[in-house]
Amino acid sequence: xxxxxxxxxxxxxxxxxxxxxxxxxxxxxxxxxxxxxxxxxxxxxxxxxxxxxxxxxxxxxxxxxxxxxxxxxxxxxxxxxxxxxxxxxxxxxxxxxxxxxxxxxxxxxxxxxxxxxxxxxxxxxxxxxxxxxxxxxxxxxxxxxxxxxxxxxxxxxxxxxxxxxxxxxxxxxxxxxxxxxxxxxxxxxxxxxxxxxxxxxxxxxxxxxxxxxxxxxxxxxxxxxxxxxxxxxxxxxxxxxxxxxxxxxxxxxxxxxxxxxxxxxxxxxxxxxxxxxxxxxxxxxxxxxxxxxxxxxxxxxxxxxxxxxxxxxxxxxxxxxxxxxxxxxxxxxxxxxxxxxxxxxxxxxxxxxxxxxxxxxxxxxxxxxxxxxxxxxxxxxxxxxxxxxxxxxxxxxxxxxxxxxxxxxxxxxxxxxxxxxxxxxxxxxxxxxxxxxxxxxxxxxxxxxxxxxxxxxxxxxxxxxxxxxxxxxxxxxxxxxxxxxxxxxxxx
Amino acid sequence: xxxxxxxxxxxxxxxxxxxxxxxxxxxxxxxxxxxxxxxxxxxxxxxxxxxxxxxxxxxxxxxxxxxxxxxxxxxxxxxxxxxxxxxxxxxxxxxxxxxxxxxxxxxxxxxxxxxxxxxxxxxxxxxxxxxxxxxxxxxxxxxxxxxxxxxxxxxxxxxxxxxxxxxxxxxxxxxxxxxxxxxxxxxxxxxxxxxxxxxxxxxxxxxxxxxxxxxxxxxxxxxxxxxxxxxxxxxxxxxxxxxxxxxxxxxxxxxxxxxxxxxxxxxxxxxxxxxxxxxxxxxxxxxxxxxxxxxxxxxxxxxxxxxxxxxxxxxxxxxxxxxxxxxxxxxxxxxxxxxxxxxxxxxxxxxxxxxxxxxxxxxxxxxxxxxxxxxxxxxxxxxxxxxxxxxxxxxxxxxxxxxxxxxxxxxxxxxxxxxxxxxxxxxxxxxxxxxxxxxxxxxxxxxxxxxxxxxxxxxxxxxxxxxxxxxxxxxxxxxxxxxxxxxxxxxxx
Numbered sequence: 010x011x012x013x014x015x016x017x018x019x020x021x022x023x024x025x026x027x028x029x030x031x032x033x034x035x036x037x038x039x040x041x042x043x044x045x046x047x048x049x050x051x052x053x054x055x056x057x058x059x060x061x062x063x064x065x066x067x068x069x070x071x072x073x074x075x076x077x078x079x080x081x082x083x084x085x086x087x088x089x090x091x092x093x094x095x096x097x098x099x100x101x102x103x104x105x106x107x108x109x110x111x112x113x114x115x116x117x118x119x120x121x122x123x124x125x126x127x128x129x130x131x132x133x134x135x136x137x138x139x140x141x142x143x144x145x146x147x148x149x150x151x152x153x154x155x156x157x158x159x160x161x162x163x164x165x166x167x168x169x170x171x172x173x174x175x176x177x178x179x180x181x182x183x184x185x186x187x188x189x190x191x192x193x194x195x196x197x198x199x200x201x202x203x204x205x206x207x208x209x210x211x212x213x214x215x216x217x218x219x220x221x222x223x224x225x226x227x228x229x230x231x232x233x234x235x236x237x238x239x240x241x242x243x244x245x246x247x248x249x250x251x252x253x254x255x256x257x258x259x260x261x262x263x264x265x266x267x268x269x270x271x272x273x274x275x276x277x278x279x280x281x282x283x284x285x286x287x288x289x290x291x292x293x294x295x296x297x298x299x300x301x302x303x304x305x306x307x308x309x310x311x312x313x314x315x316x317x318x319x320x321x322x323x324x325x326x327x328x329x330x331x332x333x334x335x336x337x338x339x340x341x342x343x344x345x346x347x348x349x350x351x352x353x354x355x356x357x358x359x360x361x362x363x364x365x366x367x368x369x370x371x372x373x374x375x376x377x378x379x380x381x382x383x384x385x386x387x388x389x390x391x392x393x394x395x396x397x398x399x400x401x402x403x404x405x406x407x408x409x410x411x412x413x414x415x416x417x418x419x420x421x422x423x424x425x426x427x428x429x430x431x432x433x434x435x436x437x438x439x440x441x442x443x444x445x446x447x448x449x450x451x452x453x454x455x456x457x458x459x460x461x462x463x464x465x466x467x468x469x470x471x472x473x474x475x476x477x478x479x480x481x482x483x484x485x486x487x488x489x490x491x492x493x494x495x496x497x498x499x500x501x
Numbered sequence: 502x503x504x505x506x507x508x509x510x511x512x513x514x515x516x517x518x519x520x521x522x523x524x525x526x527x528x529x530x531x532x533x534x535x536x537x538x539x540x541x542x543x544x545x546x547x548x549x550x551x552x553x554x555x556x557x558x559x560x561x562x563x564x565x566x567x568x569x570x571x572x573x574x575x576x577x578x579x580x581x582x583x584x585x586x587x588x589x590x591x592x593x594x595x596x597x598x599x600x601x602x603x604x605x606x607x608x609x610x611x612x613x614x615x616x617x618x619x620x621x622x623x624x625x626x627x628x629x630x631x632x633x634x635x636x637x638x639x640x641x642x643x644x645x646x647x648x649x650x651x652x653x654x655x656x657x658x659x660x661x662x663x664x665x666x667x668x669x670x671x672x673x674x675x676x677x678x679x680x681x682x683x684x685x686x687x688x689x690x691x692x693x694x695x696x697x698x699x700x701x702x703x704x705x706x707x708x709x710x711x712x713x714x715x716x717x718x719x720x721x722x723x724x725x726x727x728x729x730x731x732x733x734x735x736x737x738x739x740x741x742x743x744x745x746x747x748x749x750x751x752x753x754x755x756x757x758x759x760x761x762x763x764x765x766x767x768x769x770x771x772x773x774x775x776x777x778x779x780x781x782x783x784x785x786x787x788x789x790x791x792x793x794x795x796x797x798x799x800x801x802x803x804x805x806x807x808x809x810x811x812x813x814x815x816x817x818x819x820x821x822x823x824x825x826x827x828x829x830x831x832x833x834x835x836x837x838x839x840x841x842x843x844x845x846x847x848x849x850x851x852x853x854x855x856x857x858x859x860x861x862x863x864x865x866x867x868x869x870x871x872x873x874x875x876x877x878x879x880x881x882x883x884x885x886x887x888x889x890x891x892x893x894x895x896x897x898x899x900x901x902x903x904x905x906x907x908x909x910x911x912x913x914x915x916x917x918x919x920x921x922x923x924x925x926x927x928x929x930x931x932x933x934x935x936x937x938x939x940x941x942x943x944x945x946x947x948x949x950x951x952x953x954x955x956x957x958x959x960x961x962x963x964x965x966x967x968x969x970x971x972x973x974x975x976x977x978x979x980x981x982x983x984x985x986x987x988x989x990x991x992x993x994x
Contacts, residue, residue: 381614388527395650400646401643401644401646402647410683413683414687417687425684425687429680429683429684432680433680436672437673444668444669448654448657450660482571482575483570483572
């Protein structure tokens with residue numbers, strides 16, 4: 010226990026430190042940069058695994074950085090939900106680093122490769138920090154670090170489109186950071202603390218809720234930009250579509266999920282009264298519009314990665330909808346959806362990356378019949394598409410099933426319709442991709458080979474998890490359930 | 502105790518083991534022998550398990566149930582009861598029959614992705630059996646959706662533009678149905694609990710009559726789309742562009758039967774006969790199925806493409822069974838089940854005949870088939886016998902089934918239904934016998950280039966199908982021990 014209690018801080022510090030070390034010492038040695046970052050992520054993943062096991066057996070614990078207690082010191086809170094998120098982040102992060110090795114070798118300027126790993130480590134480390142923070146101010150700091158590394162990664166290839174996408178992301182991200190800063194100011198001004206647990210205690214004693222509402226809404230809006238909720242999603246298709254494939258996998262699979270996690274924290278810890286609040290309806294309808302619009306856009310896009318990015322908007326809408334259902338089923342469904350999306354969408358971007366790596370094809374119509382040439386890569390791709398399309402026996406079915414059930418139990422028939430329609434549309438856009446890839450005659454002249462092993466392993470690992478969680482979701486329930494109950498107890 | 506556990510896992514094994522083999526088939530690549538072996542083994546395995554389960558049921562064990570709890574409101578449940586096993590029996594037997602045919606057929610039609618084809622073929626059949634082994638609505642839904650998903654690559658298999666269009670149409674029709682079913686399933690209390698199927702149906706506490714009707718019709722339309730009821734039947738003729746084994750086994754037997762099975766489960770197990778009667782929805786169902794019978798027959802008459810004609814005939818014929826259920830009368834229900842068996846055996850043979858004719862003469866339109874009867878006597882004779890069986894001339898199962906079905910409206914005094922039955926029989930005779938007439942007596946205008954030699958792998962399944970229909974027609978008593986327990990379970994006595 011003593012050993013494990015030191016892990017939460019090291020899991021944040023190690024990637025950040027290694028990132029700095031790489032940029033200083035290994036800035037010209039791309040092989041060593043990869044090895045070091047791989048080892049760092051391996052350490053983080055193993056630690057995350059240990060933390061999750063400890064938490065699920067012994068309950069949540071807090072770590073006070075350098076021994077200072079919460080109101081003054083920095084508190085790192087490891088509860089069931091955040092340990093689950095940390096595990097997810099470091100799992101997908103590790104796989105993304107493995108995947109990157111072959112990919113960046115071919116697709117990036119070799120001078121940039123060490124810095125690529127620096128940014129990836131910064132991104133992953135700050136995401137972990139964001140999730141583990143016990144107070145809003147540290148959340149803000151990690152949020153800022155997370156955003157900065159994301160912009161740079163989007164634009165890293167340096168071509169015109171990527172720069173433009175990165176810049177758009179930068180503008181939106183800056184607005185979002187300002188909102189966080191503003192929001193936490195409001196909250197501090199009335200509660201006198203920034204620690205989540207103490208805010209949760211303090212809110213009940215307030216006589217006037219106006220200020221705290223304003224603060225919470227600002228925070229929600231800020232995280233909604235990061236989570237790309239409608240109508241704040243405008244930056245996402247370009248950013249996720251133009252970034253290098255492993256980066257898109259992290260951005261789409263993790264970063265927007267972490268945004269939802271931020272929203273969960275704000276909604277359940279800070280908001281004083283949620284049921285009577287009119288804005289719940291607004292958030293529910295915005296999430297619904299996002300689900301439908303994202304899916305419709307995905308139906309008409311031409312670039313495979315942009316299709317996947319549009320689908321992210323739709324899929325993350327489901328997760329947001331679950332948060333705003335304020336029920337056990339809704340929140341469980343929402344977190345399962347984050348899990349499902351992290352696994353499946355990252356795997357999809359990996360496969361898209363494998364195609365780009367092998368052939369350079371980006372548009373769907375160039376890829377006709379590629380499934381016959383790369384059967385293993387594209388077979389795994391198809392399984393992950395099935396998860397996005399919520400076909401039974403994949404993780405995606407379980408999450409949407411819970412959301413739909415939650416909405417039915419609460420009698421929200423409109424939302425039931427939205428969830429069903431959204432899943433229907435998601436099947437349509439997935440079938441469109443499947444048809445193109447598997448059921449057309451190959452027309453391309455390039456010789457196409459199966460993706461290298463370094464790409465197939467991360468892809469396969471994610472696919473296996475998607476199927477395991479789909480066939481036997483009990484594993485996920487065991488991890489999530491106590492966390493959800495813990496969080497729901499804060500609901501007023 | 503060990504023995505109890507032994508047969509409890511049978512329903513799971515009947516689904517899981519063939520499914521694993523189905524996945525293995527994807528990886529057979531160029532190894533044709535292995536693929537043929539695995540396809541056959543999967544079908545044999547599932548038939549073996551179904552037969553064993555029947556044996557266990559006959560020993561008097563009625564509660565063969567294997568729940569797998571996956572979470573709150575999320576229990577997968579595998580269960581074998583008489584009604585489910587009846588459908589599982591039909592599907593698994595005819596699956597085995599059609600394996601040699603499909604292996605030969607695909608070899609002749611030489612396609613390059615046979616691993617994909619036979620993998621999904623096996624998985625589709627397994628999903629169809631999984632639906633019948635489901636112990637609660639959630640499990641039923643999951644396999645139901647898997648059936649749709651795994652038949653999709655089979656429909657699109659030839660990759661021609663027509664196949665792509667057909668597959669899209671297929672998917673959209675069936676997905677809309679599935680969304681309705683999912684909605685209805687989630688609104689049904691106790692859908693995800695183990696042992697949710699009971700004789701009397703589930704209770705619907707706190708659900709108003711309007712909502713109840715809405716749920717009921719969500720179910721009926723959802724399953725009805727798969728059973729090709731009017732006006733949702735157009736997908737079935739469209740997908741007849743798929744390779745013949747697919748149209749034969751899946752779309753004439755497995756898929757539509759699963760639709761009918763779903764409707765039966767909804768009426769008998771979810772709502773229960775009593776509640777269905779008191780809701781007064783029987784009339785609506787009778788109207789829909791009658792309309793489908795007439796529509797299917799008329800459309801079949803006007804089709805020149807043989808497979809399309811047979812597909813519309815499926816639309817027509819399956820609705821007899823739905824009619825039989827919705828009359829809520831034990832005799833009519835026996836008729837419904839008998840006609841299902843009859844249709845499954847004979848329509849499979851008829852489709853296989855159409856496929857055999859296509860292989861030999863490359864003719865697909867009825868008007869081009871003149872004189873085929875002399876060149877392919879075996880196939881044409883089987884086609885003729887099969888047609889007579891479907892029309893229901895005496896000494897066939899079709900006759901026995903219709904005889905039972907007629908007793909329903911006679912007992913409940915519904916002359917309109919009798920009218921529909923008469924009209925249906927006449928139309929059926931017209932559209933099938935016309936084909937037989939052309940086959941044997943049509944004036945051959947063009948010379949057919951065929952040597953008349955068909956592999957026994959093609960002929961045997963056709964023969965078995967027709968023989969099955971004939972044997973059960975002469976000895977319908979063979980089927981009654983399987984049907985009687987179902988009747989006594991749901992209708993008492």
